[in-house]
Every structure is written in C-alpha cells, then in structure tokens.
Amino acid sequence: MIGAFASWAEFAAMGSYGAFVWGSFGIAATVLAGVWLQSARALKQAEAALAELDDRARNRP
Amino acid sequence: MKRLDWFANPTRFLKLARAVQPWAGWVALAAGVSGLYFALFASPADYQQGESVRIMYVHVPSAWMALFCYTALAAASAVALIWKHPLADLAGKATAPIGAAFTFLALVTGSLWGKPMWGTWWVWDARLTSVLVLLFLYFGYIALNGAFDDPTRGARASAVLALVGFINVPIIKFSVDWWNTLHQPASIIRAGGPAVHSSMLVPLLLMALAFKAYYVWILIIRLRAEIAAGKLRAARLKDAARSGA
Numbered sequence: 500m501i502g503a504f505a506s507w508a509e510f511a512a513m514g515s516y517g518a519f520v521w522g523s524f525g526i527a528a529t530v531l532a533g534v535w536l537q538s539a540r541a542l543k544q545a546e547a548a549l550a551e552l553d554d555r556a557r558n559r560p
Numbered sequence: 561m562k563r564l565d566w567f568a569n570p571t572r573f574l575k576l577a578r579a580v581q582p583w584a585g586w587v588a589l590a591a592g593v594s595g596l597y598f599a600l601f602a603s604p605a606d607y608q609q610g611e612s613v614r615i616m617y618v619h620v621p622s623a624w625m626a627l628f629c630y631t632a633l634a635a636a637s638a639v640a641l642i643w644k645h646p647l648a649d650l651a652g653k654a655t656a657p658i659g660a661a662f663t664f665l666a667l668v669t670g671s672l673w674g675k676p677m678w679g680t681w682w683v684w685d686a687r688l689t690s691v692l693v694l695l696f697l698y699f700g701y702i703a704l705n706g707a708f709d710d711p712t713r714g715a716r717a718s719a720v721l722a723l724v725g726f727i728n729v730p731i732i733k734f735s736v737d738w739w740n741t742l743h744q745p746a747s748i749i750r751a752g753g754p755a756v757h758s759s760m761l762v763p764l765l766l767m768a769l770a771f772k773a774y775y776v777w778i779l780i781i782r783l784r785a786e787i788a789a790g791k792l793r794a795a796r797l798k799d800a801a802r803s804g805a
Contacts, residue, residue: 503602519673519676520615531665531774533661542788545792
C-alpha cells in the first residue's frame, strides 16, 4: 500500500476518475499560478516605473 | 473609526503589508503541500463516490473563497462609500480578480465532479445558477471599475454594484435548502457540527487554509501594485502640469 492506493498505477488512475480528479487539481494550479504571476508582474512594472520617475525628478537641473 | 484610520494610512499599511506578505506566502505553500498530500494521496476514497471525492478538496475551498472574497469586496465597498478611505477602494479592486478566479474554479471543478457523479456537466438549478451569477457580478465589478477615465468615478460605481450584488451571497449559501437541487446541502458549516470524518476534514481544512493564505498573499501584492500605480498617476499629473506651465 502507498497512501490510500494499492499501487502507483492506481494512484495515477484515481479509480477511473483520473481525468476528472487530475483535471480539477491541474486547472486550479494553473489558474492560481496565473493570478500570482500576473499580480507579481504588475507590481514589478509599477515599482520600476515609479523608480524611474523618481530618478528623473532627482536628476532634473 | 480611529483604528481604521490608522490602517488607512498607505505608508503605514505598506510597512505592515511588506512584513505580512512572505508569511502569507509560506503559510499558503506549507498548507497547500500538506493539504495536497492528504487530499490526493493519504486520505481514503469515499464508499459511494470512490476516488472522485478527492475533487471535493479543491472544489469546496474554492467555493468558500468565492463567497469570502465577495463578502470582502462588499465590505470594502461599503467602507469606501461611507468613510471614503482610499485603501478600501483599492482593496476592493485588488480582491475582485482573485474572487473571480476562485468562482471560476468552483464552477469548473464542480462541473468536473458533476459529470462522473451526477451524469451531467451542468444543470440550471439554484446553486449552480446563483454561483454563475456571482462570477458575472465579479466581471461586472471589474469592467465597471475600469470603465471611467477618472478612477474615483469607476471605484464609486463599481462599489455600488458590489453592494447591490451582495444579496446573491445569502442566496448562494441557502440555495440548497430553499430549492430542490442536485447539489448536496452543507456538511461542514451547519447546525450540529461537521458531518465529515476527520480523515476527510483534515485535508479539506488544510486546503481551505492554503486558499485563504493565498488570498492574503495575492491581495497584498495587488494592493502594493495599486498603491504604486496611484503614486505613478499622481507624479505624472504633476509632471504634465509642470511642463505645461
């Protein structure tokens, strides 16, 4: 026994519900990772633009 | 309102947010990894549903978060409309896409669970339809928020929509009691305590904690981005005024 399953093959098959179970968790992981990446990118861009603006203000004669 | 005022100061908030952000991220990761271990691997199959019951561990926390995020969105909108705290507007704007993502996941994983268990991807019953309405409320909020050149007008209009749409939250919660539906009634948050064995309750609560921590983590990232974008807008307006003069 490994976990609740008799073999790794049964773990992968999920009692013939494999596509539904793995599909659910796969879509959740993809969407949550996507929201994270998009949010982190927005923060990085905004902070970079702000830093550039600050630099320009400081170097103004 | 003194206490709320204290938090509404963006500088103080940013300091607090930067301190909390890594903790929220690590809690989400730790609870998520251990939750997945139990959910997919160690917990038993259901005597009726077999291995398909494992979909519950992603479906139910997603649905909880869909309602939690909308409640947070409505609360932030109320604070923004009544007390005009600038951070409340941003909190609503930052919450909406996260709530929409969780609502989408609740619908898709529900569909993937419904096909093998009910024999259909979708039925137009009270629970499923009201959750679909919730998704459209999130979309409406996001669209309305961004529909004006002046961000304060967009924030105000979308906050009103969020408050009106809040009526849908109790409808979703009680839809399984009020109407005949394929969807099962509540088995965790109900009178008499949870009706689920601890071997299934533990992974469910771990996944719920992971999703809650993920929400806090992403909310802080999005809020920091919104605050930075606001500063950027103000600085550019000042620049434009200077070069115009």
